[in-house]
Structures are given as C-alpha cells and as structure tokens.
Amino acid sequence: MISVLSTESRDITSEDDLMQIKASVKRIVALLGFSLVNQTKIITAAAELSRNTLIYGRGGNFKISVLDDNRRKGVQMIFADSGPGIENLDQALKDGFTSGHGMGLGLGGSKRLMDDFDIKSTVGVGTTVCVTKWV
C-alpha cells in the first residue's frame, strides 16, 4: 500500500509561482535522497509542467506529495488547471507539438523524465497531470 507522508500545494498564477515551485521541489527531492541526476530531472519536469499549467491552462494548482510504498519513498506532483483542455492527447504527447510558442517538449519530455505519468484532460473543463518518481 502507498501512504502519503506529506503534502504541499500552491496556486500557479504567475512566473513567480514557477520559481517558488522549482524551489520547493528542489528542497523536497534533496531531502528524499534522490541522486543529483534524478533531482535535476524532477525539478526540470516540474518546471515544464508548471509552465504548461500557467501558459496553456491559464493558471491552476500544484500539489507535491511525499509517498512511501513500504519499500521506498517517492515524490508525486500534480498539476491541475481548469483551462481549455487538450483535444488530442496523443498529439500533445508527441515531441514537437505545441499549441503555443514553446518547443512542444513539455508533456512528452516530462513523461520521459519521470517514472509514472498520467494525464487527464477534458475540453472545456481542464487538464490534470500527475507524475511520480521513486527513489
């Protein structure tokens, strides 16, 4: 069974929030004992996904939890927005696809950087991305 050891959350409404999210993710993954490479991957995924929430989701909410499955600890991050939603998820996960001005690497790239990746999106309702990485 997976238990949640702690949770923090933050609204994403401005670029300052993106900086704050990076800082709190950094603090948490360092405490959990991730390798430097994995710390870098998780912080980068947080940067990509929080930016997506801000730009494409028009703001939203970020939640980070420390998990324990009795064998190892992990970190889970949830990015939720009530923006326009994504019409074609398969297309959005492909590298190079962007509906904005980015490079279109955010979703597909973050999926590669994390162990688990889950996305739910409904047009007109919003998008929720949940990613996890285990130590």
Place this chain on the structure above:
Amino acid sequence: MEKIPILKIGKFLLITIQVDLHDKMILALQDELTNMIVKTGARGILIDISALEIVDSFIGRILAQVASCAKLLDAETVVTGMRPAVAITMVELGISMKGVHTALNAEDGMELLNDILLQDENAHDFSAIN
C-alpha cells in the same frame, strides 16, 4: 528587476548566469545582448551556465535563439560550464540547441571563440587572395 551583467572583453561579450532565471530576465538578456553585439561589434558571445541547476525547454529555446540572432549579426555563441546532470536531463527532455557551440568551462570557451574567429579571418584572407 535584477539584470544579468554583460561584460565586454576584447571582441567578445561575456555573460555569467548566476541566479535562478526569471523569464523576464532572460528575455531582457536576449534583447540587450543583440543590441550590445551591434553597438560593440562583438564577434563572439560566451554564456556561462555553470551555476544553473536546470535548463528547461524555455531556457534552452532562448539560448538557441540568442545564438541564432548572434549568428545573423556575425557573432558566434558558446555556452560553457553545463553541469553533467543538466546535460543528461536536456537530452532526455529532447532539447537540442542547434547552432550553439559548447565548451566545458569558460576558459575553453574563450579558446574556442578565438579559434573560430581565427578560422573565419583566414577564410576571408584566403578568398581575398583568390
């Protein structure tokens, strides 16, 4: 707003990114750098990112754009000091910074810029002779 200082050393502009980058800061840097190239006639730009803990697709894109702009203004760009963990993450993320030279540290980066500049001048001389 904090600004990233741009130092002129000979024919080169030197930028050391020391703080966690705010979007507006790096966009301002792009503007100022292109202006500085024209104003000073700089032939090379060295951007040291050894203090950066992450390079996401946004920062990667701006660095690539800076290099493209510089190239159009007859200057080469070298990015130096990338941390190994950052390199691994960028590759997995899928960021390729086309047109950007890289070097392990600022000293190597300076040497690389000098070499490129020298090659360039030799090529000019050669075409002048013929």
